[in-house]
């Protein structure tokens with residue numbers, strides 16, 4: 455799915471309705487979480503049913519489009535399954551948190567309750583049930599049918615993210631086959647030894663995040679200062695997410711333009727909802743999850759194959775002779791005791807990932823690679 459993020463221009467009344475709808479979604483989310491925590495055995499239907507109960511007690515909830523409210527149940531359960539994914543990976547993740555104002559910034563119209571009306575190339579109107587009709591500045595042409603509209607508040611401004619069913623048509627795949635290793639020092643190292651570093655601004659913001667988190671822990675609970683720090687923390691967090699998403703978009707597009715076959719390690723991390731990333735480690739985990747997800751959908755629309763392999767031993771095996779050595783994390787160079795090859799640790803792993811994927815494809819490799827280009831030609835898109 456393609457998504458577009460545009461600024462919207464609510465008037466005073468719209469703004470008040472948006473604010474209160476967002477607040478009611480947050481209230482609902484927290485109430486559903488409370489219900490979830492009471493359950494010994496999770497019963498999703500019962501939690502969903504809780505929404506009706508809440509509506510009876512709080513007539514104000516009727517001012518929010520009903521499916522937007524129901525979406526909070528979906529949000530809760532995807533946060534839960536993301537958390538469980540990390541737990542299975544052996545992380546200490548704690549439990550889901552109640553959302554404060556600064557960590558709750560979006561609400562979703564899924565499938566219905568909204569209509570996007572295009573006025574000119576640069577302007578449109580979004581009609582939202584229970585909110586009204588709000589002007590949009592469309593910076594790009596929206597193609598396809600809009601399936602979901604997410605309203606997002608950021609730095610006191612409102613945005614809309616329109617998700618459509620159309621696929622990217624402007625991207626075509628390249629010719630190379632590469633393997634990639636995802637890491638912390640270098641975000642990506644590929645099987646040709648090319649490295650892509652994390653953007654520098656990301657490091658700067660991460661440092662700020664860490665420092666502020668420490669400051670926050672020293673502030674008195676409920677104090678004004680603490681509230682201020684929380685707000686700053688939320689803003690930096692948002693900057694991080696933006697820088698990261700831009701970076702992921704650029705990197706995945708370049709990869710697909712270059713390749714027809716990309717081998718990656720299979721990661722267990724499900725995509726987490728943005729608001730659950732609190733610490734640096736979760737941010738990088740989530741970032742890899744999102745990177746792979748973005749790569750998969752871009753590759754699929756361009757006809758590029760992405761193969762996932764089990765990353766076990768890919769750091770320990772010598773990509774040159776097949777020797778196996780112990781490779782503790784701090785050792786950055788693979789110096790093979792058998793064939794004497796001297797190669798960067800991540801580069802070695804990337805070659806192994808590519809080899810593993812190609813090995814797994816032995817049966818069908820020719821068909822897959824050839825079939826791919828035949829399909830491409832048949833559909834009129836020429837492989838470069």
Ligand SMILES: [Zn+2]
Nearest residue numbers: 772775790793
């Ligand atoms: Zn070797």
